[in-house]
Amino acid sequence: MKDIKVLGPGCKRCVTTAEMVQTEADKLGVPVTIEKVTDYAAIAGYGIASTPGIVIDGKVVHAGGLPKSEDLARWLAA
Amino acid sequence: MSLSSITGHAPGAGPSTAKWIGSTVAALIIWGVVYSQLIPFSDWVVASTRVDPNSHLGEAISFFAYDTPKVLLLLTLVVFGMGVVRSFFSPEKTRALLAGKREGVGNVLAASLGIVTPFCSCSAVPLFIGFVSAGVPLGVTFSFLISAPMVNEVALGLLFGLVGWKVALTYLAFGLAVAIVSGWIIGRLHLEHWLEEWVRNIRSGAIDLPPEDLTVVDRIKAGIEAVKEIVGNVWPWIIAGIAVGAFIHGYVPSDLLATIMGRDAWWSVPAAVLIGIPMYSNAAGIIPVVEALITKGAALGTVLAFMMAVIALSLPEMIILRKVLSVKLIAVFVGVVGTGILAVGFLFNALFS
Numbered sequence: 001m002k003d004i005k006v007l008g009p010g011c012k013r014c015v016t017t018a019e020m021v022q023t024e025a026d027k028l029g030v031p032v033t034i035e036k037v038t039d040y041a042a043i044a045g046y047g048i049a050s051t052p053g054i055v056i057d058g059k060v061v062h063a064g065g066l067p068k069s070e071d072l073a074r075w076l077a078a
Numbered sequence: 079m080s081l082s083s084i085t086g087h088a089p090g091a092g093p094s095t096a097k098w099i100g101s102t103v104a105a106l107i108i109w110g111v112v113y114s115q116l117i118p119f120s121d122w123v124v125a126s127t128r129v130d131p132n133s134h135l136g137e138a139i140s141f142f143a144y145d146t147p148k149v150l151l152l153l154t155l156v157v158f159g160m161g162v163v164r165s166f167f168s169p170e171k172t173r174a175l176l177a178g179k180r181e182g183v184g185n186v187l188a189a190s191l192g193i194v195t196p197f198c199s200c201s202a203v204p205l206f207i208g209f210v211s212a213g214v215p216l217g218v219t220f221s222f223l224i225s226a227p228m229v230n231e232v233a234l235g236l237l238f239g240l241v242g243w244k245v246a247l248t249y250l251a252f253g254l255a256v257a258i259v260s261g262w263i264i265g266r267l268h269l270e271h272w273l274e275e276w277v278r279n280i281r282s283g284a285i286d287l288p289p290e291d292l293t294v295v296d297r298i299k300a301g302i303e304a305v306k307e308i309v310g311n312v313w314p315w316i317i318a319g320i321a322v323g324a325f326i327h328g329y330v331p332s333d334l335l336a337t338i339m340g341r342d343a344w345w346s347v348p349a350a351v352l353i354g355i356p357m358y359s360n361a362a363g364i365i366p367v368v369e370a371l372i373t374k375g376a377a378l379g380t381v382l383a384f385m386m387a388v389i390a391l392s393l394p395e396m397i398i399l400r401k402v403l404s405v406k407l408i409a410v411f412v413g414v415v416g417t418g419i420l421a422v423g424f425l426f427n428a429l430f431s
Contacts, residue, residue: 011200040203040401044280048287049208050169051201063287064168064196068296 002032002076007043007053014052015033021054024072031078050070098295113151120144138328144318145320145366149239153316153362156235156307161304162194165297168288169205171195176222177213181265184218189257192225193250199374199395206402210273211280217265224415225257226392232312241372252426256418263414272407281387296401312362319366326370339376346380347423351416354387363390379426386419 004021008014018034025032037043037055047054050064053077060077123143129136172195176188197205202223209219229250237246270278292300339346357364368381396408403411 002158007204009203011198040207041276041280043204044207044211047208047212048170049173049205049212050196051204060287063170064201066375 002030003057004032005037005055005067006034007037007046007048007055007063009040009043010038011051016051017054017066020069021072022068024069028073028076030076031042052074060065064065095293095295101239102298109151109155113148116144116148116151119147122367134328136328138324141327141370142320142324145240145323146317149236149316149366150309150313152239153232153235153312154305156231156238157308158301158305160194160231161301162297164304165193165292165300167191167195168287169195169197169201169208172222173209173212173214174428176209178216179215179218181215181262182215184215185221185258185261185265188214188218188252188261189225189229190220192222192257193229193254195222196227197226197230199398202395202398203401206399207277211279215265216270216273217261217263219261220264220411221257221261223258224252224390227392227395228257228386229253230389232362233365233389236316236362240365245382247379248426249385252382252389253386256390256415256422260411260414262420264410267410269410270405270409272410274402274404277402304407311329315363316366319363323366323370326367326374329407330374332371339371339380344424346377347383347420347427350380350384350423351391351419354384355391355412355416356393357388367379377427377430379423382426383423385421386422387416390419391415410417 002025004025006014006018006021008017009066014036018036021032023036027051043051043053046053048063052062052066053060053064054062054067056075056078062071118206119138120143124131124136124140127139131137131140172188172191175191176184179187206219206223208217209222233248234250236247337343339350364385368385371381372378391412396412399408399411
């Protein structure tokens with residue numbers, strides 16, 4: 001089970017990012033839990049400067065803009 | 079829109095790099111051909127309505143039929159170009175460049191990077207905290223936060239399209255100057271203790287993201303994405319703005335605005351700034367109106383000040399920033415930036431008479 005956090009204050013892109021992660025995980029058959037982190041202090045604690053951000057098992061893999069689906073597949077497979 | 083022709087390729091099909099570059103060049107050529115046909119097109123539109131071209135209505139229609147496609151075309155080009163340029167930058171990279179920089183140099187660098195770094199006002203708060211907590215000085219962070227929304231591709235693209243490249247470059251230069259000087263002053267005032275307390279307590283340190291390997295095709299796609307997102311969002315504003323502009327063109331007497339917004343009325347600059355702050359319009363809606371005002375005798379400096387106040391000192395952005403800044407700090411921010419914009423207005427009116 002991969003623990004995934006989507007960091008973002010609740011903008012449209014953050015919602016889309018969470019959906020993209022879920023879709024890609026379903027496609028690959030990787031079990032995931034997705035949590036949306038919307039608290040500014042919590043987001044800042046991850047050290048990013050742009051949203052949406054993606055954290056997989058405690059490691060920040062992406063910040064700013066929508067992720068590419070091939071990148072998502074790579075991160076989820078790792 | 080000419081560029082949308084190249085989005086037709088399915089991204090999953092894996093077209094070769096050459097194919098993408100070829101399509102981009104082809105789209106640019108089509109763009110050029112369409113652009114060169116704008117005057118005949120607007121003449122044709124006016125002729126087909128059978129309105130006297132020299133009447134008020136005729137002038138308004140001609141302005142609308144010529145300016146709408148022209149502005150949309152130029153904006154698409156500028157936004158595409160900026161989208162490609164921005165794929166080389168990210169807020170995290172910019173932060174790494176700015177962290178620990180001294181004030182002065184840092185302010186200049188921050189304001190310049192503000193133009194090319196991808197920025198969305200919904201991301202302003204995480205960006206602010208991310209910068210400050212990673213050791214970017216407060217004043218340098220402000221230089222970035224002032225320049226990023228004010229000197230944006232929509233404003234530059236529209237000014238270029240409607241008013242000309244000289245004014246667009248002037249706006250760029252003065253926008254940068256306001257951002258650099260305002261950030262520097264805020265830095266000198268040492269107002270770190272006016273940040274909200276929880277912001278001061280965050281000591282996260284910057285993270286290093288794994289580098290994203292972007293190919294030429296990825297960058298072209300980034301440009302197309304930018305066009306879809308930005309032009310796709312602002313076109314109704316532009317059309318509304320041009321419609322208002324067309325009305326001003328056709329019906330407002332040409333010397334009316336010279337007395338209210340002309341160079342001789344010194345109070346018009348502060349009035350323009352005060353009116354501009356609570357107004358929230360993106361650059362897309364305001365610039366077509368601005369262009370019409372200029373042709374009706376409004377002074378350029380007054381109009382630039384108005385535009386900068388509308389774009390840089392918007393109420394919604396202050397509400398967002400209130401989450402991290404105390405009211406006192408926001409007041410200083412508005413005061414310093416507002417004074418800078420006033421100075422630009424007066425200077426410009428004095429220089430270009």
